[in-house]
Amino acid sequence: GESVGLHLPTLSVQEGDNSIINCAYSNSASDYFIWYKQESGKGPQFIIDIRSNMDKRQGQRVTVLLNKTVKHLSLQIAATQPGDSAVYFCAERGAGAQKLVFGQGTRLTINP
Amino acid sequence: NAGVTQTPKFRILKIGQSMTLQCAQDMNHNYMYWYRQDPGMGLKLIYYSVGAGITDKGEVPNGYNVSRSTTEDFPLRLELAAPSQTSVYFCASSRGQPISYEQYFGPGTRLTVT
Numbered sequence: 612g613e614s615v616g617l618h619l620p621t622l623s624v625q626e627g628d629n630s631i632i633n634c635a636y637s638n639s640a641s642d643y644f645i646w647y648k649q650e651s652g653k654g655p656q657f658i659i660d661i662r663s664n665m666d667k668r669q670g671q672r673v674t675v676l677l678n679k680t681v682k683h684l685s686l687q688i689a690a691t692q693p694g695d696s697a698v699y700f701c702a703e704r705g706a707g708a709q710k711l712v713f714g715q716g717t718r719l720t721i722n723p
Numbered sequence: 724n725a726g727v728t729q730t731p732k733f734r735i736l737k738i739g740q741s742m743t744l745q746c747a748q749d750m751n752h753n754y755m756y757w758y759r760q761d762p763g764m765g766l767k768l769i770y771y772s773v774g775a776g777i778t779d780k781g782e783v784p785n786g787y788n789v790s791r792s793t794t795e796d797f798p799l800r801l802e803l804a805a806p807s808q809t810s811v812y813f814c815a816s817s818r819g820q821p822i823s824y825e826q827y828f829g830p831g832t833r834l835t836v837t
Contacts (some may be wrong), residue, residue, distance in 0.1 A: 613811060643824050645824070647828075652831075654727075654813050654815075654828030654830050654831050655766070655813070655826075655828045655830070656828070657825050657826075657827070659790055660824070660825060697762065697773055700765060700766070704824050707774055709754065709771065709779075709819070710756065710771055710781065711826060712764045712768075713766040713767075714765055715757075715764060715765040716764075716765050718785065
């Protein structure tokens, strides 16, 4: 069945460094992937998405990389700031599916 | 736009009680979803709807019911609350395929069953 997992449950980085959050997925038929940020006590907030016909997409300070060969997704955050502290979730959509499958999440903490 | 709104924000239930969690969106989205999030965990899909009058089960539907009589509203009903239903509940909506799969989330309802 579909599943989305993360390599690390927590990640700690220095302020100003780049952060890389990884995600593995198992459904080779998934055609859409999305990253969400969830701050404490709030609902998840969209960061960036990517379709399976792409291998890279950039936003403001964020980049998502998709490697379909090894079924791996990553989120890169440039020049990490204190406001980036949150839990980050990846999610996938199986081809034709009407819903997303979410991973467990990675907690990103920023050291001053 | 208010986006996705949820009420109440917090609720404590006794075992066996029932309640309805309200969810509304003003973005004219066709798709709506209910998730639960247990501490330190990801989101698990309870039910979803692709339009008014259409609902379908997600990963963890037992103990819950939904209805979708209008595009805007998607209430979640808990019957005979159990401690295992203690969780944070999130409602979300999206335009749906083929336009967009991005889901917009509400602020959540924190439910405790004792």
